[in-house]
Amino acid sequence: MKNQYDVLVIGGGPGGAMAARTAAEAGLSVCMIEKRPAIGTPVRCAEGIGEELLREFMEPDPKWISSKIDGARIVAPDGAILDLKPEMAGNEVGYILDRKVFDRELVWQAAKAGADIFVKARAVDAITENETVVGARIEYNGCTQDVRARIVIAADGVESKFSRWCGIDTTVPLRELETCAQYVLSDIDIDPHKTVFYLGCTIAPEGYIWVFPKGERTANVGIGISGRKSGEGHRARDYLDRFVAEHFPEGKVTELIVGGVPVCRPLASTVADGLMIIGDAARVSDPITGGGIYNAMLTGKIAADVAAECIARNDTSGTALAKYDTLWRETRMGKAIKRNHGIKEFFITLDDKKLNDLLSSIRNINLEEFSTLTLIRELIRKNPKLILELRELQKLVG
Ligand SMILES: Cc1cc2nc3c(=O)[nH]c(=O)nc-3n(C[C@H](O)[C@H](O)[C@H](O)COP(=O)(O)OP(=O)(O)OC[C@H]3O[C@@H](n4cnc5c(N)ncnc54)[C@H](O)[C@@H]3O)c2cc1C
Numbered sequence: 001m002k003n004q005y006d007v008l009v010i011g012g013g014p015g016g017a018m019a020a021r022t023a024a025e026a027g028l029s030v031c032m033i034e035k036r037p038a039i040g041t042p043v044r045c046a047e048g049i050g051e052e053l054l055r056e057f058m059e060p061d062p063k064w065i066s067s068k069i070d071g072a073r074i075v076a077p078d079g080a081i082l083d084l085k086p087e088m089a090g091n092e093v094g095y096i097l098d099r100k101v102f103d104r105e106l107v108w109q110a111a112k113a114g115a116d117i118f119v120k121a122r123a124v125d126a127i128t129e130n131e132t133v134v135g136a137r138i139e140y141n142g143c144t145q146d147v148r149a150r151i152v153i154a155a156d157g158v159e160s161k162f163s164r165w166c167g168i169d170t171t172v173p174l175r176e177l178e179t180c181a182q183y184v185l186s187d188i189d190i191d192p193h194k195t196v197f198y199l200g201c202t203i204a205p206e207g208y209i210w211v212f213p214k215g216e217r218t219a220n221v222g223i224g225i226s227g228r229k230s231g232e233g234h235r236a237r238d239y240l241d242r243f244v245a246e247h248f249p250e251g252k253v254t255e256l257i258v259g260g261v262p263v264c265r266p267l268a269s270t271v272a273d274g275l276m277i278i279g280d281a282a283r284v285s286d287p288i289t290g291g292g293i294y295n296a297m298l299t300g301k302i303a304a305d306v307a308a309e310c311i312a313r314n315d316t317s318g319t320a321l322a323k324y325d326t327l328w329r330e331t332r333m334g335k336a337i338k339r340n341h342g343i344k345e346f347f348i349t350l351d352d353k354k355l356n357d358l359l360s361s362i363r364n365i366n367l368e369e370f371s372t373l374t375l376i377r378e379l380i381r382k383n384p385k386l387i388l389e390l391r392e393l394q395k396l397v398g
Contacts, residue, residue: 001118001140001147005031006311007304008136008149009115010123010162012039015279015296016155017106018057022304023153024113028311031147032107032115033138035122040103044259045293046182046212046220047102048195051094053294057301064102065095066214070193076359077200077352096195096212096220097293106297123156126165132317133166133274150316151307153276155300158260160281166272172283174227176264178207178290181237182222183244184214185251192216198243199355205229206348209243221248224261224290226348261290265341270328271321276303284328287341295333302328343376358383 007023009016012034020032047066054060074082111117121140126133127148135148154162163170190196190213198209206226213219223240230236237258244251262283270277270284278284279296286295306324310316328334350358361382362375 001031001116001121001138001145002029003145003147005029005116005147005149007031007151007153007307008147009033009153009155010136011155011157011279011281012036012103012107012117012119013155013157013279013296014103014106014293015157015281015300016153017103017110018297018300019153019155019278019304019307020110020115020117021106021113022301023307024110024115026304026308028308030110030115031149032110032117033121033123033136033140034107034117034119037120039107039119040100042257043099043255044180044257045099046210046222047097047099047214047293048210048212048291049094049097049293054094056294057297060095061105064098064105066098067096067192067212069094069096069195069213071195073191073194073196074359075196075198076356077202078356080356080360080363082359082363096214098214099293123162126152126162128166128274131167131273133272136162149274150311151274151276151321153278153300153303153307154281155278155296156281158262158280160277163267163275163277163281166275168267168269168272168275168277170267170281170283172260172262172264175206176262176287177227178224178261178263179227179230179236179258180222180224180261180290181235181240181256181258182220183240183251183253184218184255185221185244185248186218186254188217188219188221188248188251190217190219199359200352201350201355202352203243204239209240218254221251227260261285261292263287263290263341263344266329266337269318269322270299270325271318273318273321274316275318276307276321276324278303284333284337286337287344288347289340295337298331298333299328302331 006028007030009020009032024030072084123136125137127135192213196211207224209223211219266283270282278299284295285292303324310320
């Protein structure tokens with residue numbers, strides 16, 4: 001590991017890898033560090049990504065795809081089913097990745113572009129001078145070393161500490177941190193090409209349960225619930241165990257993971273002097289679905305593009321880097337996050353009866369393209385009596 005780079009990326013998830021690759025392709029000297037000994041494991045993810053979104057960055061490759069998804073099913077608290085058929089399927093369906101392989105592929109692409117990659121290399125502090133971030137203190141190979149960089153990109157995920165060391169408030173309110181548990185369940189009866197979402201305050205308070213197929217008889221079966229609803233005897237895993245006992249009693253658990261997903265607003269600013277923050281570290285996952293793979297990749301790419309421009313102009317001040325903050329907020333993703341935060345805040349107020357009524361009102365919808373947005377629009381159209389309650393939502397979806 002050298003002592004000086006143009007760009008130092010902290011974290012080797014999809015965000016960090018995309019940032020490292022883009023910066024290296026722009027001709028910058030890049031170092032990416034990952035604290036875990038292996039990229040991509042453990043997989044703290046249900047691994048779903050929309051087809052169009054994925055294709056913005058790369059052509060799908062069977063070697064890192066577990067399943068192709070053609071439709072989605074939403075199950076209301078009373079068990080009623082809303083099937084979203086392939087022709088309605090937009091960005092909410094696409095692929096279930098094999099992230100162990102996918103994340104490695106992304107990092108490999110960064111390495112091929114010329115980035116130096118180090119695993120089992122952990123940032124333990126930020127180095128700042130005159131309130132400017134100039135590098136990181138890194139534990140690697142039993143030694144602690146200082147690595148300086150013109151720009152540090154914090155891609156250290158939901159547990160992100162780097163930005164905090166730089167003096168930025170990254171707190172996620174407990175109620176807006178989804179606590180998640182997920183099993184890889186084998187030997188279960190599923191439709192291998194359909195994702196299923198179970199809603200309800202009783203089964204998943206302020207969250208949902210997902211079944212994401214990873215083959216003919218295997219799926220990621222997981223749950224996210226609001227941190228404020230979690231406690232002794234009613235943690236995410238307790239809810240998940242109850243669900244699995246009822247729906248897949250024959251299932252064999254081959255993996256258990258737990259993790260957190262921020263469903264709050266993004267950080268007020270994702271830049272500072274010498275610093276850019278991307279992906280989960282910037283709190284840019286979708287507040288409704290919790291999806292953050294694409295969001296991390298997109299913010300990683302935009303950050304690296306702007307980093308290259310700023311380094312070429314020899315200006316890495318927060319004011320110059322703010323172009324990144326502006327650009328990602330103007331994307332479709334940035335706008336969706338803003339809107340979906342408001343929609344999420346509305347949906348968590350609904351009890352099971354209201355959820356049943358709303359879902360039953362749109363049971364026979366035939367949306368040309370299914371997306372969270374089109375679904376909400378349809379809900380509003382079909383529920384004029386609820387217009388008062390939905391008024392705020394209507395403002396959000398236009
Ligand atoms: C249970 C669960 C299910 C999910 N399902 C989906 C889904 O189906 N679809 C979807 O799009 N999203 C999903 N997500 C969210 C998705 O996993 C994240 O949004 C995505 O991984 C964010 O990418 P990232 O690069 O920002 O962070 P991460 O993928 O978390 O990568 C951050 C990396 O930084 C490393 N790191 C942290 N601190 C340091 C340090 N000090 N020094 C060096 N390295 C460090 C970490 O080890 C980690 O590898 C899910 C999340 C959870 C928890």
